[in-house]
Amino acid sequence: MSKIVLWSGGMDSTLIIDQMITDNPNETVTAVSIVSDTVGKVRLDMEKQVKKEYLKKFGKRIDYREIKVDSQMGARTWQMPIWLCHVAPYINDNDEINLGYLSSDGYDFWNSKEKLVKAFNSLMDLQMKKAQINFPLQYWTKGDVIKDLKKRKIYGLTWYCGMPKKGKPCGKCMKCISVKRWSKYPDSGVYV
Numbered sequence: 001m002s003k004i005v006l007w008s009g010g011m012d013s014t015l016i017i018d019q020m021i022t023d024n025p026n027e028t029v030t031a032v033s034i035v036s037d038t039v040g041k042v043r044l045d046m047e048k049q050v051k052k053e054y055l056k057k058f059g060k061r062i063d064y065r066e067i068k069v070d071s072q073m074g075a076r077t078w079q080m081p082i083w084l085c086h087v088a089p090y091i092n093d094n095d096e097i098n099l100g101y102l103s104s105d106g107y108d109f110w111n112s113k114e115k116l117v118k119a120f121n122s123l124m125d126l127q128m129k130k131a132q133i134n135f136p137l138q139y140w141t142k143g144d145v146i147k148d149l150k151k152r153k154i155y156g157l158t159w160y161c162g163m164p165k166k167g168k169p170c171g172k173c174m175k176c177i178s179v180k181r182w183s184k185y186p187d188s189g190v191y192v
Contacts, residue, residue, distance in 0.1 A: 001094040002030050002063075002095045003030065004091070005029060006033075006084075007031040009159050010159055011155075012101070012137055012145055014100075014157060014158045015100070015145055015149055015152075016098050016137065017054075017062065018058070019136065020098075029062050030064075032067065032087050033047075033051065034079075034082070034083045035047075042164050043164055046167060047159055053157050054157040054158075065090070067086050067087065067090075080116055081119065092129070093129045094130055094131065097133045097134065099135055101137070104142055109138075113138070120133045142182040143185070162174070
């Protein structure tokens with residue numbers, strides 16, 4: 001059985017990896033990144049850079065795998081189903097797949113999560129596997145995630161900006177504005 005984290009290099013998935021390597025000191029965590037150059041070269045470079053820095057610091061505990069795909073993962077596309085479809089052939093029996101998806105990420109989290117779990121379970125049934133899907137941070141807010149990342153001293157080893165400029169967050173996109181708000185008021189409500 002492997003513990004697998006679908007790792008974007010973002011705050012949530014990086015926190016899950018860090019929690020797992022801290023809580024399971026004798027185990028290796030498998031981090032799988034689904035990489036598509038359709039997200040744009042600047043953002044792709046930023047994702048690669050933070051992953052490289054994180055792996056430099058903690059890489060001995062992480063089995064990192066990168067799957068390159070040509071799927072359109074635009075602003076209106078929910079990445080989770082796309083990622084799960086691409087990682088499915090690499091999942092073994094009894095593996096544990098962990099997604100960094102928070103209930104505060106979207107208006108209809110619970111309905112979407114239920115549909116995703118049903119689709120995942122159907123896919124595993126077709127492959128005659130008993131893998132399971134987990135959402136370790138589902139009850140966390142983005143403020144909780146930011147506080148924990150800062151406490152662990154890994155906040156700078158994550159990305160969040162949708163339109164980075166010269167390798168740095170733009171400070172103007174919706175994600176940058178949300179992160180500023182959550183950093184300043186980490187306990188202020190549920191939704192970004």
